[in-house]
Amino acid sequence: MSAVVSAQNLGLTFRTNDGDVVALSDVNLTIEKGEFVSFIGPSGCGKTTFLRTIADLEQPTSGTLDINGQTPEQARKARAYGYVFQAPALYPWRTIEKNVALPLEIMGYTSAQQAERVKRTMDLVNLAGFEKKYPWQLSGGMQQRASIARALAFDADLLLMDEPFGALDEIVRDHLNSELLKLWERTQKTICFVTHSIPEAVYLSTKIVVMSPRPGRVTDIIESDLPRARPLDIRESPEFLAIAARVRDGLRAGHSYEEAV
Amino acid sequence: MTRTLPLIIVLIAIVAIWYAAAIGLNAQWQNDVYRRGDVTNVPATQFVLDTWNQEKPVLPTAHQVFGELFKLTVLTDPTKPRSLVFHAWVTFSATALGFVMGSVLGIGLAVLIVHNEAMNRSLMPWIVASQTIPILALAPLIVVIGFNIFTGTFGIPTDPARLMSKAIISAYLSFFPVAVGMVKGLRSPEAIQLDLMHTYNATPNQTFWKLRWPASMPFLFASLKVGVAASLVGAIVGELPTGAVAGLGARLLAGSYYSQTIQIWAALFAASILAALLVIAVGVVEKLVNRSMGARPA
Numbered sequence: 386m387s388a389v390v391s392a393q394n395l396g397l398t399f400r401t402n403d404g405d406v407v408a409l410s411d412v413n414l415t416i417e418k419g420e421f422v423s424f425i426g427p428s429g430c431g432k433t434t435f436l437r438t439i440a441d442l443e444q445p446t447s448g449t450l451d452i453n454g455q456t457p458e459q460a461r462k463a464r465a466y467g468y469v470f471q472a473p474a475l476y477p478w479r480t481i482e483k484n485v486a487l488p489l490e491i492m493g494y495t496s497a498q499q500a501e502r503v504k505r506t507m508d509l510v511n512l513a514g515f516e517k518k519y520p521w522q523l524s525g526g527m528q529q530r531a532s533i534a535r536a537l538a539f540d541a542d543l544l545l546m547d548e549p550f551g552a553l554d555e556i557v558r559d560h561l562n563s564e565l566l567k568l569w570e571r572t573q574k575t576i577c578f579v580t581h582s583i584p585e586a587v588y589l590s591t592k593i594v595v596m597s598p599r600p601g602r603v604t605d606i607i608e609s610d611l612p613r614a615r616p617l618d619i620r621e622s623p624e625f626l627a628i629a630a631r632v633r634d635g636l637r638a639g640h641s642y643e644e645a646v
Numbered sequence: 647m648t649r650t651l652p653l654i655i656v657l658i659a660i661v662a663i664w665y666a667a668a669i670g671l672n673a674q675w676q677n678d679v680y681r682r683g684d685v686t687n688v689p690a691t692q693f694v695l696d697t698w699n700q701e702k703p704v705l706p707t708a709h710q711v712f713g714e715l716f717k718l719t720v721l722t723d724p725t726k727p728r729s730l731v732f733h734a735w736v737t738f739s740a741t742a743l744g745f746v747m748g749s750v751l752g753i754g755l756a757v758l759i760v761h762n763e764a765m766n767r768s769l770m771p772w773i774v775a776s777q778t779i780p781i782l783a784l785a786p787l788i789v790v791i792g793f794n795i796f797t798g799t800f801g802i803p804t805d806p807a808r809l810m811s812k813a814i815i816s817a818y819l820s821f822f823p824v825a826v827g828m829v830k831g832l833r834s835p836e837a838i839q840l841d842l843m844h845t846y847n848a849t850p851n852q853t854f855w856k857l858r859w860p861a862s863m864p865f866l867f868a869s870l871k872v873g874v875a876a877s878l879v880g881a882i883v884g885e886l887p888t889g890a891v892a893g894l895g896a897r898l899l900a901g902s903y904y905s906q907t908i909q910i911w912a913a914l915f916a917a918s919i920l921a922a923l924l925v926i927a928v929g930v931v932e933k934l935v936n937r938s939m940g941a942r943p944a
Contacts, residue, residue, distance in 0.1 A: 471838070
């Protein structure tokens with residue numbers, strides 16, 4: 386196994402008019418190929434910032450960060466990852482298939498390659514039949530699936546997902562979570578997934594990174610020993626509840642630290 | 647019916663106020679006419695009808711104005727200088743040319759401003775300042791100097807030179823709303839949409855054509871509608887100072903020289919009809935573009 390993401394003593398400080406804000410402090414983390422890693426913590430803990438740093442959307446101010454042994458910038462230019470944002474961010478003037486084809490157009494795929502990949506990824510997220518629809522004609526859950534298809538279209542091995550289901554209701558979210566697991570199973574991708582839902586993190590992950598705010602830092606890294614095939618009712622099993630309890634403890638530890646200051 | 651009824655009521659109210667005002671405003675002249683002709687004991691109905699049908703009334707009535715309009719458009723050969731269609735065409739050609747020039751300039755400035763912070767800081771104050779100069783003060787300068795430069799230095803024949811001078815004034819008025827609207831439009835993509843382009847390592851060119859430009863379309867058409875109306879104002883203003891012989895502005899001026907109030911009002915209505923047609927035309931193009939961009943039907 387090779388490290389896809391490797392962070393050593395990573396720190397990031399935002400300079401603002403109100404003084405410095407430490408978004409990330411001394412983060413050490415290694416993510417192996419094929420892992421499903423969730424980042425969980427209250428808002429302001431730097432989980433999204435860490436994901437954005439991997440994506441070269443933010444620049445670390447200390448420490449080192451390697452993506453596939455490259456700098457984040459090199460990795461971005463090598464199109465090493467697909468990024469799924471909190472909102473679908475589909476372009477309203479493009480049909481769903483055109484939205485999925487957007488990265489392919491930019492990366493210079495031929496139209497035959499584009500058509501083939503659009504079809505394959507739209508099948509993967511169960512959106513076949515909606516190719517010609519415009520985003521406003523789809524439900525929120527379907528829009529987010531389209532945005533996942535767009536991130537998958539150019540076959541990056543790393544998928545970065547920033548609370549992709551945060552705006553959806555719980556029924557849709559459950560459904561998409563189990564679909565995401567199947568998709569991960571089929572594509573063997575490495576997934577980094579930001580969430581603030583404990584059940585979601587435990588249900589999806591092979592590794593859970595618990596973070597806490599002010600300064601944003603990692604308080605616990607939990608390796609999950611749940612089997613890879615996970616029916617939704619695994620969430621009532623004792624193993625599942627034990628991991629959830631540990632995540633909750635980690636979050637609480639982070640908070641008590643904050644209150645002591 | 648529920649939609650048309652209020653419209654009809656408002657229209658009737660306007661016409662009623664119009665005709666009532668015409669009686670009052672034209673009464674003095676009518677009394678003078680009677681006194682000079684030694685006409686006495688005019689019945690009230692005759693008096694009212696006379697005030698509504700003077701040759702050079704202070705306020706012409708609707709049937710006079712639209713009668714004149716009908717006569718000068720439908721009943722007159724449009725190639726003759728008497729025809730309002732002829733004059734409207736002269737004004738329209740300057741408007742259209744100026745509108746195209748102004749829109750291209752406005753979009754170009756917006757592109758520069760959005761992509762370059764130095765341009766933003768150095769250009770924007772001048773763009774705003776340009777619109778604080780009253781166009782009435784500037785128009786004679788542009789028309790006279792521009793006309794002389796075009797005919798003298800460039801040796802352009804008089805008719806195209808006159809057209810260009812007027813078009814420059816139109817462009818001067820119309821580039822501003824387009825530039826301001828497009829700066830806002832090109833900046834309208836959300837942060838995550840721009841981040842998305844960044845994750846694809848898209849070139850600035852790709853980001854522009856695939857994101858900023860399509861995102862700016864609603865802003866473009868809103869400002870084009872303002873711009874096309876401003877262009878028409880510019881063209882008419884450009885026809886006022888030169889003693890121009892053609893164009894709706896020239897008709898307005900000639901009408902005021904000879905107290906031809908009916909002619910002035912006919913030209914005014916012709917100008918507003920032209921403005922409405924231009925705005926409608928932009929609206930039609932907007933609808934077509936919206937449809938091709940899959941906009942949710944309103």
